[in-house]
Amino acid sequence: MADRYIPFTKVLRDLPASTPFVGPEALERRTGRAFRARLGANESCFGVSPKAAAAMREVADQVWKYGDSESFDLRRALAAKHGIAEEQISVGAGVDEILGNVVRLVVEPGTTVVTSNGAYPTFNYHVEGFGGRLHMVPYKDGYEDLDALLAAVRETGAPLVYMSNPDNPMGSWHDAATINDFVRALPAGTLLVLDEAYIEFAPQAAAPAMDPDDPQVVRMRTFSKVHGLAGTRIGYAIGHRDLVTGLDKIRNHFGVTLVAQVGALASLNDPDFLQGVIDQVAEGRRDYEKLARRLGFRALPSATNFVAIDVGGAERARFLLNALQDEGVFVRVPPVAPLNRHVRVSVGTPRERAIFAEALEKVAADMPAETEDG
Amino acid sequence: MADRYIPFTKVLRDLPASTPFVGPEALERRTGRAFRARLGANESCFGVSPKAAAAMREVADQVWKYGDSESFDLRRALAAKHGIAEEQISVGAGVDEILGNVVRLVVEPGTTVVTSNGAYPTFNYHVEGFGGRLHMVPYKDGYEDLDALLAAVRETGAPLVYMSNPDNPMGSWHDAATINDFVRALPAGTLLVLDEAYIEFAPQAAAPAMDPDDPQVVRMRTFSKVHGLAGTRIGYAIGHRDLVTGLDKIRNHFGVTLVAQVGALASLNDPDFLQGVIDQVAEGRRDYEKLARRLGFRALPSATNFVAIDVGGAERARFLLNALQDEGVFVRVPPVAPLNRHVRVSVGTPRERAIFAEALEKVAADMPAETEDG
Incomplete structure (x- = not known):
């Protein structure tokens, strides 16, 4: 078998073995x-919410069924909660999965992507995994440096920029007005991934109002943090309908577990x-x-x-x-x-x-x- | 916002909206x-196995923890079961997810991939989602036509060919000798995805012996069928160490739920x-x-x-x-x-x-x- 080999793509051959964590x-x-x-x-x-745990225990012998491929009940509840349309929400098997899919929507080999040096490694992992090139700007006094991020986007023409608010790993946050200024200043055709995994722990002033009609912002929300459902893998993206349609073209339609859908819905109902x-x-x-x-x-x-x-x-x-x-x-x-x-x-x-x-x-x-x- | 847009890649712009099922x-x-x-x-x-259901109920309030990113206990049990090394097994959130990752290892825009016309739509979905081109050969008398698949691989130089054994959707099967002949006849540098999701229901003669040292075969196994764990999303690939390393470069390391890992292990132990x-x-x-x-x-x-x-x-x-x-x-x-x-x-x-x-x-x-x- 000496001449037999795995026909990896060039991106894969060039990709070093790495694990985000x-x-x-x-x-x-x-x-x-x-x-x-x-x-x-x-x-x-x-x-975990006792209500969520009870709901998950109840479906333990029902998991021979695939989960609903449209996460319909959960999306409906989330749409009501956020005052947006169901078509502006894409549910996935955790933010990590959704981040990978969002990267895939806009990154091809050689595409430049802007983020902060030290920000979420799993985002970087996905960018490099699709052959993208990271352009990283330093943190400033424990904060993501929005001016520097914007300058980097303009300089490189990057179609994708990542920011977490509140920030992981520093815990710092920018207020909604600052985020909105950043969004408005983005060049046309640059998509912002606004990772809000921790937003429930932040002052209300940290969260901009919902505007999913803006095609240049996709917001990440998760059930892994305040809901305590990390081990069920469920999160969602809020974005423009066209972005959700884009995700629908590539996502694993049956990838969100029945257990996660049931647990997330019960947890949402346990304020x-x-x-x-x-x-x-x-x-x-x-x-x-x-x-x-x-x-x-x-x-x-x-x-x-x-x-x-x-x-x-x-x-x-x-x-x-x-x-x-x-x-x-x-x-x-x-x-x-x-x-x-x-x-x-x-x-x-x-x-x-x-x-x-x-x-x-x-x-x-x-x-x-x-x-x-x- | 008229001039704002989502900077989709060419592959995504050209990709029609589709859902496998x-x-x-x-x-x-x-x-x-x-x-x-x-x-x-x-x-x-x-x-579901009552033992698996009990194990999953038991962790319902433990899911604030992410699942083990290496699915260590499960991989160890699977390695023992199959008589292979843990490094020859990659666990994922169901075969659908793993299929997508295997496609990503070898398909770039324009890559030709061979399969049977009417075989698993989710595989095709992934191929098209990465910009690959499907070359499909017809079924013959309810069977995947291995001669035609091989001829198509030779004709197109495709680096990837898909076959399910037993077959979905027809239920037919080839015996191990036939599969082995097919594998041996593959040109160097063509990877076979051998989808064995239903193998537990088949006569023993349908399953070739394990040979994960062959870099040109990756076998798919799942907990969604005989184990009845479809709604927890867990499956695994058996392949060459280099292929598993390739998957490790791109897979969602924390994507397999705690619930699924616990359920799968308990189910394995309930023969x-x-x-x-x-x-x-x-x-x-x-x-x-x-x-x-x-x-x-x-x-x-x-x-x-x-x-x-x-x-x-x-x-x-x-x-x-x-x-x-x-x-x-x-x-x-x-x-x-x-x-x-x-x-x-x-x-x-x-x-x-x-x-x-x-x-x-x-x-x-x-x-x-x-x-x-x-």
Whole structure:
């Protein structure tokens, strides 16, 4: 079989093997120990709505059926919630999947795409996976630098630009007026992916009004964060009808599980649970802020369910990441400057926050001295 | 906003809106009535292993966690089952998703892909979605015509050819020796997608031995059929390590749900349930055969959990499809000749088979006369 080979495309041959994230289970297998506090995967530590869990349990023996390929009931509920048309909503198996499909709509080999250096790696993964070229602008003071993003779009003529609001991994946010100014300033024919995975945790002023008639904005929403349904894989895009039609041309029509559709719908109908999560997250953010101050660090203001703690340098952050892992605490450190001087930690339950606080205090005592370039 | 537009790629602009299948829920919404017997979506009417259902219920409140991005436990179990290495298995959110990714590995705009005319529409959907060109050869006497497929591959130099064994939608099968001859005859650099979604229902002689060291074959297996887990979306590919690495470069690493992983593993560990499904399906196939004979039709021998019934002509088949739908019975008729003279019906439970038999007998009485070209 020496002459037999796999006829990969050029894009695939040129593509290095990469994984956007190493998951917590994979880390546990590598280290041979289980995490006591799972605070690094941007999950919701406050669990699932009991109504959603009950609805999912109820369909456990019904999953011989494919899920509805049109996610009809869920789209109808989402349309009502957002005051838009069902034809302006595309449901997918999580934002990761939808991001890949949106990239595929506009990126061919060689297409330039603009994003911030250190923003969502899975978006970058999709861009590179379709042969696109990333043009990355640096963060500025913990914020995505909208002026720099816009300048990069103009300079490169990129048809696609990514922004998350609130921001992952920093937790910062821009207000609706700023976002709207950015959108209006986009050149014709540049599509903005506005990733709003964490919007439910943000001040109301962070979310622009819905305008799905604008063909140049597609907004990403998810059930993985405040709804706590990450492990069922369901999210949605809000955009122009033509964009939804474009997604319909390429999406996996039967890809959203029956379990996810049922769980998401039940969760949407449990606003008390969701408000409870939001309130507990707000409380946890204040806890982390106090903890950071006590240890001489600085917690960045966050509009998400995680907090980026500036520990004073990249070397320190890396040290703390590893030391916390040895203590059974899973957090993340963004891999690029100037973000890499922060430890990003999900808001855990009070118990998980106590484990994190105790572990951080312990390992911080052995921390290396701060260096200039950290 | 008149000058604002979505910067679709040329492939997307040229791509017509299409959906591989209209799902049963969508049909119910169109007609305004629920199906009494859901026998058209290639689902398993014998449900889910009670062990799998219990395992899925147990994680219903754990789904705030993403599923393991490496599906480690499941891959280990599958590797043991098939006697191959974990690195030769790629788990995905159903065969539909994996098929799309395999197509993406080798198809760029203009690439020719060979398949049978009337074979799995979702494969074709992916090929066209990546700008590939389908070269389709006709079925022969209810079988995929391997000689014609091979001739087409040689003639076109296609890097990709699709075959299902057992066949969907006809239920026919080739034996392992025939498949192996086909594989050996492939030109170097042509990848065969061997879709074995229904292999558990087939005679043992239909499945070639595992040889994942051959870089030119990728086999598709699913939990949607005998395992009855269609609505959780989970399947896997078996192939060369380099092919699995290729999939790892582009797949959605966190795309397989926690629920699906847990359910699939529990189902794998319930061989008695699976054997029960296989036995009941065999019994149901015999029922359909008798029913067909009684009504003057011919049921094709089937190695799957559905049966294609030759009703004598395309016009008749279309009539029966619609008349059965009016009776609340959901079946399918393949859209292209010479397959379109068959009604394809899933093996239902005894109750569903009785509903189908009664409805078919009733509507067959009003059937149009057979025409020559039907």
